[in-house]
Amino acid sequence: MKLRFALVGVVLLVVAGAFAYLGGWLTPRALTPARFIVAFERANGVHAGFRRNHAKGLGVSGFFESNGNGARLSRAVVFQPGRVPVLGRFSLGGGMPRVADSADTVRGLGLQFSLPDGETWRTAMISLPVFPFRTPEAFYEQLVASRPDPGTGKPDPAAMKAFLDRHPETAQALSAIKNQPVPSGFENTTFYGLNAFRFSSASGQSTPVRWLLTPMQPFETAGDAPAARDPNHLFESLITHIRREPPRWQLVIVIGQPSDPTHDATIAWPADRERIVVGTLTLDRAEAEETSAATDLNFDPLVLPAGIAPSDDPLLSARSAVYARSFTRREGETKEPSAVTAADVRKGK
Amino acid sequence: MLPRYAQFPAFSRLLHWTMAAMILTMLCIGVAMVASLGDYHVLLSIHRPLGIAVLILAVVRLVNRLINPPPPFPSTMSPLERRVASASERAMYGLMLALPLIGWGMLSAAHYPVVLYGSIHLPFILPHSAALYATLRKAHTILAYGFFAMFLAHFGAVLFHTLVMRDGLLKRMAPWHATQDASS
Numbered sequence: 001m002k003l004r005f006a007l008v009g010v011v012l013l014v015v016a017g018a019f020a021y022l023g024g025w026l027t028p029r030a031l032t033p034a035r036f037i038v039a040f041e042r043a044n045g046v047h048a049g050f051r052r053n054h055a056k057g058l059g060v061s062g063f064f065e066s067n068g069n070g071a072r073l074s075r076a077v078v079f080q081p082g083r084v085p086v087l088g089r090f091s092l093g094g095g096m097p098r099v100a101d102s103a104d105t106v107r108g109l110g111l112q113f114s115l116p117d118g119e120t121w122r123t124a125m126i127s128l129p130v131f132p133f134r135t136p137e138a139f140y141e142q143l144v145a146s147r148p149d150p151g152t153g154k155p156d157p158a159a160m161k162a163f164l165d166r167h168p169e170t171a172q173a174l175s176a177i178k179n180q181p182v183p184s185g186f187e188n189t190t191f192y193g194l195n196a197f198r199f200s201s202a203s204g205q206s207t208p209v210r211w212l213l214t215p216m217q218p219f220e221t222a223g224d225a226p227a228a229r230d231p232n233h234l235f236e237s238l239i240t241h242i243r244r245e246p247p248r249w250q251l252v253i254v255i256g257q258p259s260d261p262t263h264d265a266t267i268a269w270p271a272d273r274e275r276i277v278v279g280t281l282t283l284d285r286a287e288a289e290e291t292s293a294a295t296d297l298n299f300d301p302l303v304l305p306a307g308i309a310p311s312d313d314p315l316l317s318a319r320s321a322v323y324a325r326s327f328t329r330r331e332g333e334t335k336e337p338s339a340v341t342a343a344d345v346r347k348g349k
Numbered sequence: 350m351l352p353r354y355a356q357f358p359a360f361s362r363l364l365h366w367t368m369a370a371m372i373l374t375m376l377c378i379g380v381a382m383v384a385s386l387g388d389y390h391v392l393l394s395i396h397r398p399l400g401i402a403v404l405i406l407a408v409v410r411l412v413n414r415l416i417n418p419p420p421p422f423p424s425t426m427s428p429l430e431r432r433v434a435s436a437s438e439r440a441m442y443g444l445m446l447a448l449p450l451i452g453w454g455m456l457s458a459a460h461y462p463v464v465l466y467g468s469i470h471l472p473f474i475l476p477h478s479a480a481l482y483a484t485l486r487k488a489h490t491i492l493a494y495g496f497f498a499m500f501l502a503h504f505g506a507v508l509f510h511t512l513v514m515r516d517g518l519l520k521r522m523a524p525w526h527a528t529q530d531a532s533s
Contacts, residue, residue, distance in 0.1 A: 001513065008508045012501055019497060022377050024384030032384045077468075118470060120462040136386050296479045297460055302390050306468035314387055321382075321389035327459070332483030 031140055033325035036318075039143040040326075044095030049335025052326040054108045056099055057091035058235050058340045059292020062246065062283035064113055070253060070278030073207050074199035076307030077115045079278055087112045088283060089294040090186050090238060093126065098339045100231035103182050103222035107234075109191045109213070110299030111281070122303035124319070125191035125213060129180060131265035132173045136318035142170070173266040182222040186238040187247040188215045195301065195319075196262035196311040199253075208256030208311060210269065213249035213281060217241070235340045239286045239348035246284035250277045262311035288345045289338035298327040355420035357522055364410045366524050371403050372445060376497050397452075398465040404449035411442060425516040434506070437499055444496045448489065455485035 017026070024032055040052040047055055064086050070079030078084055092099065093106030107127040112120060133139040145159040164171045183189045193211040200206050230236060241247050255274040261267055289295040302310055302320040310316045356362070375396065382392035422431050456463050457473035458481040464470045475481055510518035520527035 004512045005509075008505060008512055011508060012505050015504065016501060019377065019380060022384075023380040030384075031386060033386060033389070034384070036386075117468060118472075119464075119468050293460075293477060296477060296482070300461075303462060310390060317388065317390040318386040320393075321386050324389070325383075328483070328486050331459070331479040332487070 031137060033318075033321040036136070036140060036143075036322045037325050037329060039140055039147075040095050043143050043147050047095065047097045047336070048333040049330050050095075050097040050338075051091075051330060052095050054091035054093055054110075055095045055097040056235075056339055057089045057108075057289060057294075058238065058338075058345075059287040059289055059294040060088045060090060060242070060283045061285045061287065061292075061294075062086050062088070062281065064251070064279055064281045066279035067277070069276050070199075071202075073201055073209065073253065073255070073276075074307040075202040076121065076199075076305045077117050077119060078113050078121055078305060079307070082116070084116065085114050086281060086283070087114070087292075087294050087297070089289075089292070089297075089299065090235070092234070097336075098231075101234035103184075103234075107186060107189050107191070109186075109189075110294065110297075112294070112297060112299065112303075115305055119305040120303055121305045121308065122297075122299050122301065123193055123211070124299040124301050124323075125193055127183075127189050127191060128177050128194075129190075129192055130173045130176055130268050131194050131315065132170045132177070133167075133315070134169050134264055134266045135314055136322075138167050138170065139315075139318075141166070169264075169266045176268065181219075183215075184220040184222045184237075185234060185241070187241045188217040188219050190214050191249070193301075195265050195313045195316050196256065196260075197304075198262070198309045198311055200307055200309060206309075208258070208260060208262045210254045210256065212252050212254070214252055216248040216250060216280075232340050232344065236344060236348065239340075239345055242283060242286045243348045246282050248283075249281045251279050251281060252276070253278055263313050265313055265315055286345050286348065288340055288342040290342055295338075296331065298323050300324065356520065356527055357419055358417045359526075361413060361417050361419070362522055362524055364406065364413060365522055368403065368406055368410065368445065371399060371406070372496070373500065375399055375403060375448075376493060376500070379493055380497075394464075397456075397463065400449040400452050401465060401471070403445060404453075407442070407445040407449070411446070414442070420521055423516060423518055423521070425510070425514060425518070437503060441496070441499055441503070444492060444499065448492055448496060451485050451489045451492065455482055455489055458482040458485060 020026055024030055037052050044052070044055070063083050064078070065083045066079050066081055068079070068081035088109060088111045091108040091110070092101065093108060099105070108124065110122070110124045112122045114120060133142060142163055145163040146155045148154055149156045191213040196208055196210050198206050199209050252275050254269060255276070256262065256269055257273065260269045260273070300320050300323050302316055304310070357365070378392050378396050378399070382389050382396060385392060422434070426434065453463060453471065454475045457475040458478050460473065460477045462470050463473070507519055510516055
């Protein structure tokens, strides 16, 4: 009787233990979305209500006009000829919502395409042609290495050097990034989809792809632009551009070959890969974060319509998981006003 | 003489075991996915349609519960135990309806598309609202842990009856047709 009573207890403990194991409580050293967010907060400080990365931003909206050229590769409704509304958010990389604009900071563009059949496509793009980290673990290591030293208030250069020594792919990606001239503003920046994806056609054929947005505004290097000291000058210049003539980008699909790596965002595909223009994005309205619907939206790169699927890139699921955790945290916090305010948007020349 | 253990009707038992497997899977996926980087997307892709399936079956089950009342409690259960069992049954019915509804509601409030499979998706049932999302997201977690605790209590009670008291209580809900034998 006692033995059987104990057996009941043991069975319950095993079941509860298995549940705890699945929840990660028995493996506190494993890398989880929550630990990622803590690493962002340690590197940048906690800024309640803001995204833990790409914290400084501005809402935008407009439309995407598909020319139908993408339809042979993907059955996604967004590639049928026609126009779909787009909601978006321009941002600067890093977790500081009030950081001064700087040409060297990574620029981001999150987009949501609202398809006529009610489906949604979201993509979170950045201004880097390749991503500096191959795996979520490498990204995390870099976040830890870039933690400000309590003594100097600056990241420890030795920690960063040790990180780069361990990750030659990061050093290589960073040199590829440095070779690119930096454009003067958001409006003439090329935005890259960061990861590879897979398109599936109506006949069921699967194609590895990457995508990018190439600006139709003339290129001008950041160095040639008049010196601007306003801490929001990149955003203010964008607001002015949108007011004068809505900036446009061509959505370009790079078609991968079966030999092209889809699991490694640090490596660009060969330059001779076929590229097709599938449509034009026009952003004709800027809106401050306090009223923009983009503020309370998670630009999760795995919100995909039928016809676009994730690749085997390990960053994709991790991005989805960490963005979701960041979103859940900030939605429950009281948000301070954003750096770029509604008044800034109104006074755009 | 009446059988000591009348069984639940066959359809009730089918619903019970199907949903037991689904709900336990949902609780495990839910707790695992929030701690996972690499499997997050796949787990979430299963969590959404499975949750909606639980919601649909929960409605079917509630209707079935009203049409097909359960057999009487066995004589080995004290009046207090019967009250606890009835209350926990009501709570679990509430949770199997509320958890998927809250999940659907919180996705709606966050404007996450509620994709079931491919292009098949559900409409939003709540307006886009940060505060609503935050509240429902928290409630989803708390109630899910509560549901797991209820499952453990339910499982533990049945184990206790089956292994310690050996009163054959499990036969009421056994997936097979149990012989209704007074000497059992």
